[in-house]
Amino acid sequence: MNEKVLAIRKQFDDRIASISSSKEIEELRIEFAGKKGLVSSLMTELKNVPNEQKREAGQTINELKGYVEETLVNKLKELEEAELKAKIDSQESYDESMPREKKQGSYHPITLVQRQLEDIFSSMGFIVEDYSEVVNDYQCFESLNIPKHHPARDMQDTYYLENGQLLKTQTSAAQNYIMKKYGAPVRAIFPGRCFRNESTDASHENTFFQMEGIMIDKDISISNLIYFMKTMLSEVFEKDINVRLRPGFFPFTEPGFELDIQCLICDGDGCPTCKNSGWLELCPCGMIHPNVLRHGGIDPEEYTGFAFGLGMTRLAMMKYGIKDIRVLNSGNLNALSQFKND
Ligand code: DAH
Numbered sequence: 559m560n561e562k563v564l565a566i567r568k569q570f571d572d573r574i575a576s577i578s579s580s581k582e583i584e585e586l587r588i589e590f591a592g593k594k595g596l597v598s599s600l601m602t603e604l605k606n607v608p609n610e611q612k613r614e615a616g617q618t619i620n621e622l623k624g625y626v627e628e629t630l631v632n633k634l635k636e637l638e639e640a641e642l643k644a645k646i647d648s649q650e651s652y653d654e655s656m657p658r659e660k661k662q663g664s665y666h667p668i669t670l671v672q673r674q675l676e677d678i679f680s681s682m683g684f685i686v687e688d689y690s691e692v693v694n695d696y697q698c699f700e701s702l703n704i705p706k707h708h709p710a711r712d713m714q715d716t717y718y719l720e721n722g723q724l725l726k727t728q729t730s731a732a733q734n735y736i737m738k739k740y741g742a743p744v745r746a747i748f749p750g751r752c753f754r755n756e757s758t759d760a761s762h763e764n765t766f767f768q769m770e771g772i773m774i775d776k777d778i779s780i781s782n783l784i785y786f787m788k789t790m791l792s793e794v795f796e797k798d799i800n801v802r803l804r805p806g807f808f809p810f811t812e813p814g815f816e817l818d819i820q821c822l823i824c825d826g827d828g829c830p831t832c833k834n835s836g837w838l839e840l841c842p843c844g845m846i847h848p849n850v851l852r853h854g855g856i857d858p859e860e861y862t863g864f865a866f867g868l869g870m871t872r873l874a875m876m877k878y879g880i881k882d883i884r885v886l887n888s889g890n891l892n893a894l895s896q897f898k899n900d
Contacts, residue, residue: 716755
């Protein structure tokens with residue numbers, strides 16, 4: 559039996575020394591260590607060995623089995639490493655100086671509209687201000703003539719922090735800060751992200767953008783308001799826009815208005831977009847309430863002003879024909895990368 563074991567071991571050693579790829583290892587394993595392999599056949603022959611030699615012979619066969627299996631594992635590892643190295647070495651070297659294809663990104667539609675509005679208002683002498691998204695109750699409500707328990711708060715539920723601060727529900731929250739910072743006279747716009755507790759659907763989002771504006775000076779009247787709004791909208795839509803004012807209620811304006819524009823799709827004839835009315839609601843606005851001026855440190859006997867809160871998200875949707883508001887926060891590049899800079 560010993561001789562047979564030695565013969566098989568020699569045969570195995572010769573074979574393993576001659577293989578050069580990891581794929582051959584499996585064949586070798588079946589041939590020697592498989593169920594019907596040479597080592598197993600020795601086990602079958604064990605029954606013919608005289609009883610007193612059985613133990614020793616069995617041990618020798620087991621040792622051969624262990625040797626074959628271990629050698630196969632080591633050889634496989636060695637071959638795989640060599641193959642990987644050969645693959646890496648054969649790869650063409652990487653040339654850093656080669657020009658690469660550059661993919662051009664694009665601005666978000668809100669950014670495009672915001673920049674356009676900033677340009678238009680800057681050219682009319684307005685400063686562009688930035689303001690925080692986390693504000694306190696005074697800034698968002700109290701200073702805007704909306705005391706605690708005022709029903710106007712119902713429509714503006716938002717996300718509150720543990721310290722009592724909140725995510726601003728309207729860009730009007732910056733009015734007080736701007737009045738205190740610049741005093742009167744002042745012309746400023748302040749775009750910003752707003753948040754409300756909303757169930758989302760095609761036209762409602764919990765996160766959206768507004769652009770607020772104020773103009774305070776001596777003798778500012780509703781005609782100034784109409785003039786600036788009309789000029790701004792005609793520039794945005796690149797054609798003359800007809801507007802109309804309807805009464806609207808906002809605690810921080812007196813009087814307050816809803817500014818509608820004549821429907822751009824049907825030119826006022828009536829269509830599904832404007833629900834057959836010929837008009838689209840676009841921009842709430844009004845004359846700043848004397849209490850709000852007072853909160854901002856401005857004397858309402860001496861100065862008057864107008865304010866507006868343009869729905870920038872809404873405007874972007876109208877300008878670019880976006881039907882579902884949720885696209886804007888989706889991060890879906892297929893949809894959002896269509897809006898190239900003009
Ligand atoms: N902040 C109001 C809102 O989000 C919109 C608004 C109305 C702003 C009238 C104004 C204004 O500045 O004068 O509903």
